[in-house]
Amino acid sequence: MDVYKRSFRYDTSKREEEMDVRKGPWTEEEDSVLKAYVNIHGEGRWNSVARYSGLRRSGKSCRLRWLNYMRPEIKRGNISLEEQLLILELHSRWGNRWSKIAQHLPGRTDNEIKNYWRTRVQKQARQLKCDVNSKQFKDAMRYVWIPRLIERIRASSQSTSGPPSTITSITIESGSVQVDPSLLPELSRTSSGSQVSSVTGLTDCYNPQSVSNYQNNTRNGSGFENAAAETWGRDDVWLVGGGESSMETVWNEENIWFLQQQLHDEF
DNA sequence: AACAGTCTCAACCGCGTATCC
DNA sequence: TGGATACGCGGTTGAGACTGT
Numbered sequence: 307m308d309v310y311k312r313s314f315r316y317d318t319s320k321r322e323e324e325m326d327v328r329k330g331p332w333t334e335e336e337d338s339v340l341k342a343y344v345n346i347h348g349e350g351r352w353n354s355v356a357r358y359s360g361l362r363r364s365g366k367s368c369r370l371r372w373l374n375y376m377r378p379e380i381k382r383g384n385i386s387l388e389e390q391l392l393i394l395e396l397h398s399r400w401g402n403r404w405s406k407i408a409q410h411l412p413g414r415t416d417n418e419i420k421n422y423w424r425t426r427v428q429k430q431a432r433q434l435k436c437d438v439n440s441k442q443f444k445d446a447m448r449y450v451w452i453p454r455l456i457e458r459i460r461a462s463s464q465s466t467s468g469p470p471s472t473i474t475s476i477t478i479e480s481g482s483v484q485v486d487p488s489l490l491p492e493l494s495r496t497s498s499g500s501q502v503s504s505v506t507g508l509t510d511c512y513n514p515q516s517v518s519n520y521q522n523n524t525r526n527g528s529g530f531e532n533a534a535a536e537t538w539g540r541d542d543v544w545l546v547g548g549g550e551s552s553m554e555t556v557w558n559e560e561n562i563w564f565l566q567q568q569l570h571d572e573f
Numbered sequence: 574a575a576c577a578g579t580c581t582c583a584a585c586c587g588c589g590t591a592t593c594c
Numbered sequence: 595t596g597g598a599t600a601c602g603c604g605g606t607t608g609a610g611a612c613t614g615t
Contacts (some may be wrong), residue, residue: 331584332584366585366600367584370584429580474615
């Protein structure tokens with residue numbers, strides 16, 4: 307990569323040109339300089355950080371490095387099932403508002419969530435040969451992926467007594483998953499004002515009968531949806547193996563092939 | 574072991590908005 | 595009020611890691 311390539315933007319880039327700003331991966335030394343500076347002066351005023359810390363980096367670069375990598379509360383490691391569930395739900399509500407979504411996942415950055423979406427979710431859409439924004443894919447998420455995630459969250463919370471989730475909107479207690487209704491209004495519509503809605507009810511929303519009801523209530527069910535309703539209600543169809551990630555479990559090859567058939571019968 | 578293809582994620586870019594003077 | 599500057603967001607890129615042949 308050309309780490310010294312120049313930008314011709316007017317504002318900060320103009321200054322960057324003048325001061326020979328460094329680009330590319332950060333070194334440990336740069337990290338410690340940034341950390342020391344932020345510890346003393348606090349976050350914000352990133353151009354000042356760049357100017358006075360001695361780093362030959364742009365303010366933007368300093369900000370990004372701090373927010374996405376160096377903040378002490380940054381959480382590392384795989385996105386948990388609860389986090390996946392929340393990302394799917396919040397994305398269905400807000401779309402690509404990554405920073406807004408990230409606000410509800412403590413320790414996760416917008417960049418991380420964006421990467422997760424692009425690498426995992428969009429990949430599934432590609433495999434299904436449909437657009438990630440298409441109704442078909444959204445239905446697949448809503449009626450297959452999300453219910454399976456909920457099922458797995460419940461199963462894992464029953465089988466382990468590990469530390470509670472750090473996600474404030476979803477908590478797991480004695481085998482049931484509690485979801486903050488303010489974040490999932492669509493799913494909590496039936497909870498009549500209680501502070502949390504149990505996913506026992508949420509799962510019910512996704513059983514085959516409910517899917518069928520949904521179809522009747524919206525439009526005459528298509529072949530895709532009818533077949534999906536019949537298939538997605540059956541756990542054994544989607545559970546292959548045991549230890550893999552929830553996505554691989556749900557989107558095994560056989561089922562992707564099946565969904566592809568159903569999706570393209572529609573066209 | 575070597576190579577090719579794929580995946581992951583840190584970092585960059587451009588643009589829109591907020592703030593300052 | 596308007597221009598300059600700073601900040602934040604979403605989209606994109608590409609190097610390195612990983613996986614399959």
